[in-house]
Amino acid sequence: MAGLTPVVLLAHGSRHPNADAAVSRIAAEVERTSGRRTMASHLDFSPLTLTEVARLLGVSGHREAVVVPLLFTDAFHLRQDVPDALSEAEEASGVHLHLAAPVGLGEDMAALIAGRVGSTDRLVLYSVGSSVPGANDTVAALAARAGELLGVPGHAVVATGGEGAGPDALVARCRDVGNVSVQPLFFSPGTLWDLAVRELSGQDGVQLGEPLGEDVAPLVVARAEDKIDDVTGERKEERE
Template sequence: MAIIVLSHGSRHPAAAGAVEELARATEDLTGEVTRAAYLDFTAPTLADAALTLALAGETQATVVPLLFTEGYHARVDVPTVAAEASELTGVDLRVAPVLGTGSDIAALLAARVHDPSAHLVIYSVGSSNAQANAAVERLAVRVGDLTGQSTSCIFATKAAGTPYGLAGVDAQCATHGSAEVLPLFVAPGLLLDLLEPRGVHRIGKTYDGGVPEPLGAALAPIVAARARGGAPGVVHARHSGQVAPVRFPLRGHATSVTVRN
């Protein structure tokens, strides 16, 4: 079944290229036709990507949201645009679970650690949803369990609390002497670039001269696992005009709502 990786989208000029690279890596890994789509800021939309697949003869596709938490985008935006895209194009879209903050993401972050003696900072976008932020905090604990290092998380946005952004990372450096930043980002973004103004070499020797890399194409095995149903909860957005069941994981449980097409 074809795969669509669905990104939030960004105004950052390098973001779309990184998502496209992830789509290609996923296609190489799975052998399935894989396309990129975006919720905002960038084309193609999910409907555009689904139409491209329909014109190529595909009748079904799995949508993998490139989101780490079950915030508003995952719970509302993704099911809505999937239902609309299915109705417009006739492609039966199955929405897979988000990337999440589970053991596979923790292992990927742990494998990227360069300095085994540094305090580790998980740097995430952050949310106004306290449950979403708590999921990232639990992820930091998982990474610490895997590496044996102290960990914390800093959010890029004020809505998630203070200190945040570069000031938050500076505070961690002041507390721990030095820190290695592990971005919980799929692609380059303006919020990740916030680490640049005073030089990220202040954060740790690993990052002299540049902002830490987002996860990018290294996420391909996790995307493939989500596309295969590697976590509980899926969404089926059908174009039949009937009421379609929509299921997504919320706080570890499958929750059902309905979308009327």
């Protein structure tokens, strides 16, 4: 694989008016730090689909690219929407797309979240939520691990998913526990996080974080470079 193979970020997409710009800023930071041309694409709610971005890369002379999903859990979008988007984009553009691992919920994400938190008595991680069995459990494990790194309890609350979800559940989790840091498990601004902020703004002892934004760029670079190394190794073996 060529040394300057481009990278494409594949985000879920959002109706939030600031979401596309935020993902583009992440892409710009990945490009700045990796030296690779990097573009943003979205599964939904944006004209910058993976197919459109792949076409642009093809017109620029690129024959392949690495796609890094801006996704956290191994749920429906990663299992179904992402493979479908890759197939469609490859067929329409002629550009071969190598799918990297998603940003995910590993130790580097736990460290990133912990590093964004100041002094607090409790960490609460707020995520969209998933109907896929086990997906929300992985977010809860991430919250616990980030809390462990901070030396405080770490809890997760989901925005959607029935009983025990949403802003009311978040408010309840933050009540009467001293200082609480509420961190959004969102890459970019979202309507669900905006609702949570409105509910929690002004509540004593609550520190509200921001979507991950450009801070996630090192994790994206790591996923892309891992995939490039894998493909390079496979091609070397084929030649031997």
